[in-house]
Amino acid sequence: MDLFVIEAPMKARTLENLLARLGFSAKVQATKGHFFQMPKSLETVGIDVQMREFARVGDAGIIQRLRAEAQIADNVIIATDADAEGDVIAWDVAEVIRDIHPNPLRVRLRALDDVSVKEAINAAVPVSKADAVAGRTRAIIDRMIGAGFSRPDLSVGRVGTALLGLLDKAKPSVFKMQLVAPSKDGGRPWMAEAPCTAPFDESVGRRLVALQFPMLAIGSQRTICPPPGHTGDCMVRAVDQLDMSPLEASDAMQNLYEVGRLSYPRAGSRGMSTASAARVAELLRKAGYNTDPTKIASKAPEGVHDSPHPIGKVDLNSPPAQLGHAEGVRALIARDLVKSGQTYIEETAVAAGLIPFLTSHGFSPAVAQAVASLNWRRESGPRYPGQNSWPKSELQERRADAVILEMAVEANLGRPSTWGKHIERFMSRNLIDDRMRLTAKGRAWLARSPAELLDPRVSAAIEMACERPRPDAFTDPSREPWEINAERIVKALPPGLRQPLERMVAHEPARPKVDPVEALGLRNSTLAEIEARDASPAYVPQEN
Structure with a gap:
């Protein structure tokens, strides 16, 4: 039996049933998101002078479960979400089972339907540490910024502060x-x-x-x-037309994906593969609209995912607002796709x-x-x-959060997986009024925030640098590539940002690498238990 590792427990049953239909004997285990975490509090940054996250620890229960399931699996296939966060989790999984399965495979699921899953499994590749660099680097930089500049009455963040600066400069309107x-x-x-x-x-x-x-x-x-919309386009439409918050729209799309009703919902691409376009055209034809798949824009070569699209029957004739949030979102996405396949x-x-x-x-x-x-x-x-x-x-x-979401997408602030949470957090802080003017609190935060972080171009540049590590980041065996990449980014920041961040970690001595399995005392413990059980004499009933 094979072991498939995913993030969301809600998706486990859907994938397990789907794999059974495809003829796979498989167990699906969920990590419940990130199972290695830094402390929630920013009072201690937990990062040393060489950018090592020494306070990052794993959930012993999740790690034990993964190792136990890996012990009895023929193969381990890691199918966490195919984005930066999923790549981080994939490498964490590979690290904690490497003494059991040194070469797990990475599968990038575009959707939870038979064809997409089969295609993804056929395209499986070894798990790569390089894929985790962007997510790990971003986590280091964002934590340092939050810890270095926030105060008890002031929250500073790479994305949230840039949104505040963007709103002040643009003076948007609802x-x-x-x-x-x-x-x-x-x-x-x-x-x-x-x-x-x-x-x-x-x-x-x-x-x-x-x-x-x-x-x-x-x-x-x-x-x-018209090209298909990416995740941000779909979310803006849902917020505008279905009176949802960005987080509600994001959650609805994620839930639809986990039950096999929508393709991967965190896509930055405005295009599709040839195979996906053909499937979408057939779905729309059954709904009563002729769509030419050859006219649907192709995704960029670097794009992993297709534009979000519905899977299974979709209602195109009823007003989306009458279908509820989830089905309403599917209907809006499908309606736009009709135009994408027509001239x-x-x-x-x-x-x-x-x-x-x-x-x-x-x-x-x-x-x-x-x-x-x-x-x-x-x-x-x-x-x-x-x-x-x-x-x-x-x-x-319009809803104010729809306007802010649209601005964030256009300014490259955040990512498809984080837009909903960033906008929800920003709106909860009462920094703007119902006409999108800065409140007294908003003006105070603006005055006290680092000027460099109020410029959204700085946030976008950091995001790009996280995703593009230099080759020399992989050359030092004593350090992780994300540590080297984070150090390079900090050194390239304007002095007003660089100097406080460097001072913050200067007093933390460099720590050695820590094996997470050995740190928890789990090295081969499950295997030893199995071997001890197998070596013990079998129980034989005594005759009277």
Whole structure:
């Protein structure tokens, strides 16, 4: 029997049943997420001068269970999530069973359906320490930043502080204008969208949506196939249309994945493999929409996962809001995928004539120029679910967390696996009011936070550096590659960040590497118990 190791207990039964259908004799064991942890408190950073996480300890119960199951398994296949966090857990699993199974395999599941699982198993590769470098490096850097700059009344973090700086600089709005103008050819009207940010505001927006705009003429046209959305796109749509928080949207997508109803939900790709596109096209055909799989954008070569897509029957005709959160999210994703497999003609309008029109109605030249510069467009082509062919001008009020999520995605703050938690944490701190203006607390935190961390470009640059270790990070046998990578990143930070972080760990002497199995006294303990049991005399009933 083989042992499959995953993260989420909820996914175990789904995968176990699926493996049985595919003919595998397998046991599925869950790690329940990260089973090696640093202390929750930041009072002690737990990182030494050479960037070693000496306070990182494993859960003895989970480790014992993994080793016990590995002892009786023919092969060990690690199928933790195929993202940076899953790669960290995969290497931790490999480390704690390496004396039992020195060469476990790594399987990256794109979805929990028969075809996807079979494909993933056929593409299994050895577990790689290099894959864990990004996640381990990020954990070191983020903990150092949190411990180094936070105070009892001030929380500083690489992503959260960058969000605060981004909101202060961008001055976003919960209001969004949808403006509509008739077409001179009598066809579908032209539409333009814009948030109510400078030179617009809520008052200007309300005046603009009340106008009867003059007719506009066609300026240009092109053929388009809208690409599938990545996780952030799907989450923004769910928050906007289903009145969910980003964390609720993220959790709904994760739960759907774990029960085999959605492909991997933490994808940064806006594209699909050929095989996945074909399966999606067939699913949509059964739902009543013809979709050409060859028109669905291919994922980038470096992309591991396909864009999120539903698995199994999906309802495309009912309003998604009536289907509940989980099925509503699936329906929204599927509706967008219909367009991704079809060709549309996108036309843009000549809108320069709006400038004199708007100034004659009392709008400032800046507002008039901004409205004329918007992307006035319309589409023609095959039908798709939820289509609104004749929209009207309106002022839409969005959830603040939807706006912040959208900004985080565009600024490369965080990752698909962390967007929901970051936005939820930010919103819980009462740093902005219901119109997205900084509160007194928000302004105080802004004034006391490191200026460098308020710049989202610094956070994005750190993220990129975590994911791109240099080759020399793997050359020192006395150190781990993530330690070397973290040290390089800290040294490259601006002085205002680098110097406090270096001082924080300077007093912690370098620690030697610690074998987690030996540290817990588990080396071959399970094997010894089995051997002792097998060597003991068998029980023989005595005759009377």
